[in-house]
Amino acid sequence: PSIRERCRFYTGVDLAVQQHAAADLSSICTLAVYPDGLREIVGFESGRWPGLDILKRIGTVHRRWNSLVVIENVGSQDFIRQFSAEIENVPTLPFTTGPGKASLEFQAEGLGAEIANHRWIIPCGVAKEDMNPEIMEWLTALLFYNPSAHTPDRMAASLFARHAAVMGDPQQAGDNPLRCRLVGRTGGGSVWG
Numbered sequence: 001p002s003i004r005e006r007c008r009f010y011t012g013v014d015l016a017v018q019q020h021a022a023a024d025l026s027s028i029c030t031l032a033v034y035p036d037g038l039r040e041i042v043g044f045e046s047g048r049w050p051g052l053d054i055l056k057r058i059g060t061v062h063r064r065w066n067s068l069v070v071i072e073n074v075g076s077q078d079f080i081r082q083f084s085a086e087i088e089n090v091p092t093l094p095f096t097t098g099p100g101k102a103s104l105e106f107q108a109e110g111l112g113a114e115i116a117n118h119r120w121i122i123p124c125g126v127a128k129e130d131m132n133p134e135i136m137e138w139l140t141a142l143l144f145y146n147p148s149a150h151t152p153d154r155m156a157a158s159l160f161a162r163h164a165a166v167m168g169d170p171q172q173a174g175d176n177p178l179r180c181r182l183v184g185r186t187g188g189g190s191v192w193g
Helices: 051-064 077-086 103-118 131-143 155-166
Strands: 009-015 024-031 039-047 067-072 091-093 120-123 181-183
Touching: 009 051, 009 155, 024 051, 024 103, 024 155, 039 051, 039 131, 039 155, 051 077, 067 077, 067 155, 077 091, 077 181, 091 155, 103 155, 131 155
Parallel strands: 009 067, 039 120, 067 091, 120 181
Antiparallel strands: 009 024, 024 039
């Protein structure tokens, strides 16, 4: 099988309920986790969608990647997780935010450590204008992240997906060095060395 066929896939969903122009976004991020533990962003979408549209999108993403889906289950958000499991037949894992290891701040520190240790492939174009806008917004959120402020929606979705990858990943380093690359049409190169 190809390397991609040996990957495991995890999807994180950050939910928002309002649909006006100033409202937060619902965001869906999918990671491929390679056998050596390297993580690659393979899907990202965000928008101000109604509830049924969110359910359909979660189902579509799950079927495309056969991914385990992590959805924050604080308050009424758990309804979307429940409906995803029951209506869309999506395997879901709840994420209850709280203090300590259950905080998004803790998850963000883990993400930062993984990027610093070259464990992420971040797809982009050769030039800035070629980059997927969702990836650009995600990178901007990471760059300007403030742990005392609201965690940006795209970043939260990636943290939920990362959490599932960590929970589902045995430590398998093998002989391949783990590295983080920005991948463009020419194959990209490491921006971290």
